[in-house]
Amino acid sequence: MVADVLLRAHEADLAGRPAGFVDDNPDLLGRVILGIPVLGRISEIPGFDYEALIVAIGENRRRAEVFDQLAERAERMVAAVHPAAVVAPDVAIGEGVVICAGVVVNTGAVVSDGVILNSGCTVDHHCRIDAHSHIAPGAHLGGGAHVGEGALVGIGTSVLPGQSIGAWARVGAGAVVTRDIPAHATSVGVPARETGRRDGSED
Numbered sequence: 400m401v402a403d404v405l406l407r408a409h410e411a412d413l414a415g416r417p418a419g420f421v422d423d424n425p426d427l428l429g430r431v432i433l434g435i436p437v438l439g440r441i442s443e444i445p446g447f448d449y450e451a452l453i454v455a456i457g458e459n460r461r462r463a464e465v466f467d468q469l470a471e472r473a474e475r476m477v478a479a480v481h482p483a484a485v486v487a488p489d490v491a492i493g494e495g496v497v498i499c500a501g502v503v504v505n506t507g508a509v510v511s512d513g514v515i516l517n518s519g520c521t522v523d524h525h526c527r528i529d530a531h532s533h534i535a536p537g538a539h540l541g542g543g544a545h546v547g548e549g550a551l552v553g554i555g556t557s558v559l560p561g562q563s564i565g566a567w568a569r570v571g572a573g574a575v576v577t578r579d580i581p582a583h584a585t586s587v588g589v590p591a592r593e594t595g596r597r598d599g600s601e602d
Contacts, residue, residue: 400455400497400499401453401455401479401497402417402420402432402433402435402455403433404479404480404481404497404498404499404500405453406433406434407481407482407483407500408479408480408481408482410482411482413480413482414477414479414480417435418435418438418447418448418449419435419436419437419438419447419449420432420435420436420437420438420455421437421438421439421440421441421443421444421447422437422440423440423441423442425440428440441465444474445472450475451474451475451476451477452469452475452476452477452495453476453477453478453479453495453497454466454476454495454513457515457533459531459532459533459549459550459551459567460531460549460567462513462531463513463530463531463549466495466512466513466531476494476495476512477494477495478492478493478494478495478496478497478498479496479497479498480492480496480498481498481499481500481501481502483500483501484498484499484500484501484502484503484504484516485502485503486498486502486503486504487504487505487506487507487508489506490504490506490508490510491509491510492510493510493511493512493514493530494512494513495512496510496511496512496514496515496516497514497515498510498516499515499516499517499518499519499520499536500518500519501518501519502516502517502518502519502520502521502522503521503522504516504521504522505521505522505523505526505542506524507524507525508522508523508524508525508526508527508528509526509527509528510522510528511527511528511529511530511531511532511548512531513530513531514528514529514530514531514532514533514534515533515534516528516534517533517534517538518536518537519536519537520534520535520536520537520538520539520540521538521539521540522534522540523539523540523541523543523544523560524543525542526540526541526543526544526545526546527545527546528540528545529545529546529547529548529549529550529566530548530549531548531549532546532547532548532549532550532551532552533550533551533552534546535551535552535553535555535556535572536554536555537554538552538553538555538556538557538558539556539557539558540552540558541557541558541559541560541561541562542560542561543560543561544558544560544561544562544563544564545562545563545564546558546563546564547564547565547566547567547568547582548566548567549566549567550564550565550566550568550569550570551568551569551570552564552570553569553570553571553572553573553574554572554573555572555573556570556572556573556575556576556591557574557575557576558570558576559575559576559577562576562577562579562580563579563580564576564579564580565579565580565581565582566582566583567582567583567597568580568581568582568583568584568585568586569584569585569586570585570586570591571585571586571587571588571591573589574586574587574588574589574591575588575589575590575591576590576591577590577591578590580593581593581596583597584596585597
């Protein structure tokens with residue numbers, strides 16, 4: 400998905416063409432995906448010829464871990480923004496952000512490092528989305544909403560204006576968030592209700 404976003408941006412002369420994938424799955428080595436070769440393992444990155452990186456891992460905790468490892472090595476990270484996304488000019492976009500087709504991000508929003516804004520989601524004015532969180536396809540955040548670090552906002556979720564979702568929380572598909580959700584909580588339903596909470600070690 401991230402490679403496709405970059406390819407569409409390249410076609411629109413908005414980004415360079417992806418040079419390759421790296422992946423720790425040995426079965427992928429040598430494969431070509433969307434015309435892009437799998438070059439090797441993550442640990443082998445320093446040996447490749449490249450200008451910048453983006454971490455294209457869907458699972459939030461693992462994406463954050465790899466991002467932090469690369470940041471410690473002062474690697475240059477880029478954002479991937481699909482040309483069919485609509486992003487207000489004053490939106491603050493961090494490093495390694497992925498913004499997919501059909502996404503709308505309105506004025507005053509802040510999208511921090513490593514965030515995924517998936518297909519067709521909307522982020523209204525002055526929302527704040529903390530690092531390594533994932534706003535799933537078709538989810539909608541009302542004005543001034545806050546999504547904490549590493550949180551997952553499920554497919555088709557609606558978050559009412561001004562509500563907060565805590566760090567590493569999970570909101571189930573189709574939920575309607577009418578009040579704040581604590582860190583590490585899992586919430587589902589209409590309105591969203593907490594169904595469990597983890598200690599944070601399993602995120």
